[in-house]
Amino acid sequence: MLGPVILAASRSDRMRRLISAAPVTKQVVDRFIPGETVDEILPIVRELTDNGLELTMDVVGEDITTPEQAEAARDAYLELIDRLKPLGLGERAEMSVKLSMFGQALSGGHELALANVRPVVEAAAEIGTTVTLDAEDHTTLDSMFAIHEELRKDFPRTGCVIQAYLFRTEEDARRLAAAGSRVRLVKGAYKEPAEVAYQQRHEIDKAYVRILRTLMEGEGYPMIGSHDPRLIAIAQELARTAGRKLDEYEFQMLYGIRGDEHLRLAAEGHRMRVYTAYGTDWYGYFMRRLAEKPANLRFFARSMITK
Numbered sequence: 001m002l003g004p005v006i007l008a009a010s011r012s013d014r015m016r017r018l019i020s021a022a023p024v025t026k027q028v029v030d031r032f033i034p035g036e037t038v039d040e041i042l043p044i045v046r047e048l049t050d051n052g053l054e055l056t057m058d059v060v061g062e063d064i065t066t067p068e069q070a071e072a073a074r075d076a077y078l079e080l081i082d083r084l085k086p087l088g089l090g091e092r093a094e095m096s097v098k099l100s101m102f103g104q105a106l107s108g109g110h111e112l113a114l115a116n117v118r119p120v121v122e123a124a125a126e127i128g129t130t131v132t133l134d135a136e137d138h139t140t141l142d143s144m145f146a147i148h149e150e151l152r153k154d155f156p157r158t159g160c161v162i163q164a165y166l167f168r169t170e171e172d173a174r175r176l177a178a179a180g181s182r183v184r185l186v187k188g189a190y191k192e193p194a195e196v197a198y199q200q201r202h203e204i205d206k207a208y209v210r211i212l213r214t215l216m217e218g219e220g221y222p223m224i225g226s227h228d229p230r231l232i233a234i235a236q237e238l239a240r241t242a243g244r245k246l247d248e249y250e251f252q253m254l255y256g257i258r259g260d261e262h263l264r265l266a267a268e269g270h271r272m273r274v275y276t277a278y279g280t281d282w283y284g285y286f287m288r289r290l291a292e293k294p295a296n297l298r299f300f301a302r303s304m305i306t307k
């Protein structure tokens with residue numbers, strides 16, 4: 001029951017100020033967001049790729065309030081791509097972006113987000129990699145899918161995320177399971193009302209399996225974004241049944257969560273991509289990680305008390 005409370009706090013400015021200023025926060029945050037600058041994150045990129053892992057990189061930030069902040073987000077990604085260039089990793093290091101960080105919620109936000117994200121997708125293509133559009137709360141998704149479709153006209157490998165907890169997603173998956181599409185399926189991390197989303201874990205898990213079957217039996221490239229051991233086993237089975245080879249789908253997990261499993265799946269020959277977030281505006285991302293596992297919150301609270 002703690003999850004929804006933490007998710008509500010993730011949208012509170014007062015909580016943001018309190019938690020961001022707490023003296024011990026940083027050391028707990030580091031587990032999930034292992035750097036604030038490009039200089040700090042590049043050694044992590046090297047370490048992960050040396051271990052046979054791939055990355056999708058997220059410059060943390062969302063819900064910005066001015067067009068200047070949206071331009072700063074664009075520039076942060078452009079700097080990252082520029083610094084990745086000499087490493088020659090191609091699609092082993094792709095980008096994940098949240099359109100709210102590119103201005104989607106501002107006045108004229110749909111066009112603004114598209115205008116800001118396009119140069120990032122172009123720059124990524126120039127270094128042989130691609131971008132995946134993260135899924136945020138359900139009110140943003142029609143705009144996200146429209147931007148995804150627009151970008152794919154010139155950059156067909158642009159990916160997007162779909163969330164199993166939303167009722168709409170089974171239909172979205174059928175539309176997206178087409179040749180050339182790259183689709184990451186996740187359970188969903190936002191606080192959504194019962195009118196649009198399953199609320200019970202077992203319902204979300206069942207929907208996840210139904211949607212994954214659609215993706216696996218379709219012609220696109222499924223990206224399984226989950227740490228759930230049962231779903232990972234089911235994904236392997238569905239891939240086998242659909243006759244997919246190991247390079248015709250991939251697993252994705254978040255940095256700091258089940259790291260042994262990242263290495264185990266990679267050692268089995270699977271493509272394993274680690275979602276690696278960095279930057280200073282980590283509050284929303286961090287709070288969603290706390291909400292996913294109440295034990296994280298207990299650890300965080302204990303570290304504040306014992307400090």
Ligand code: FDA
Pocket residue numbers: 133134135136161163186187188189190225226227228229252253254257258274275288289290292293296
């Ligand atoms: P579940 O929550 O059942 O966790 C399974 C097990 O994994 C847990 O028992 C625990 O061991 C471990 N675990 C999971 N979360 C943990 C945590 N925070 N701390 C410690 N252990 C944890 N969501 C979204 O709405 N939009 C998006 O764009 C994305 N993008 C995205 C990319 C990638 C690569 C991943 C893996 C996930 C996302 N998500 C997301 C988040 C997703 O919606 C979901 O909230 C988390 O993945 C947790 O769900 P699981 O499928 O891991 O299952």
